[in-house]
Amino acid sequence: MYKRFFKRGLDLLVATIAFLILFPVFLIITLLLLIANSGKPFFFQDRPGRNGKIFRVVKFKTMNDRTGEDGKLLPGELRITRVGNFARKTSLDEIPQLLNVIKGDMSLVGPRPLLVSYLPLYNEKQKRRHEIRPGITGWAQVNGRNAISWEQKFEYDVWYVDHYSFSLDVKILFLTVLKVFRSEGVNAGKIVTMEPFTGSGS
DSSP: OIIIIIHHHHHHHHHHHHHHHHHHHHHHHHHHHHHHTTTOOEEEEEEEOGGGOEEEEEEEOOBOOOBOTTSSBOOHHHHBOHHHHHHHHTTGGGTTHHHHHHHTSOEEESSOOOOGGGGGGOOTTGGGGGGSOOEEEOTTGGGTGGGSOHHHHHHHHHHHHHHOOHHHHHHHHHHHHHHHHHTTTOSBTTBSSOOOOOOOOO
16 A cells, blocks of 8 residues: 555655755755856756666755866866865755656655666666665665675665565654764765676676
């Protein structure tokens, strides 16, 4: 019953209330990033959703577009802004994704939406992470986030697809809040974002 009917309704209700409550914070961070990122406070990117359907995810833009002498973007750790670093450490950069949840592209809890270019790299088991809507947070995020390997993340994602329930979603949301306050698993070592996924065989 929860999987077929209530999960989407709960997503819509909670995401709407959360966005209204966080709207003042949303406005403040938007204004600060307008200044820090030369008028570009948001980051938009195509991501695969349920059944691999492509949608456009929106997040706060935590890194600027500074380039080196070769014209290529500098490494992430050199481009992340002070405001962006704070937003990322506190997970406030995820606030705009509540709009994706309200729209129906995402869920509050589910496998994180990754890059479209990863779609042909998944093995048959890993592809199952797309059987449900992707989430703002998920089982993998409360069990290591960027501090675990891609293979372990996908194991957690598929496990969630097979076991998700109301009680599990509440548990994940509660653990996510704890993780945010403790700033656990945000960065993989000194790297701001994880290394790209290159496939893991069959």
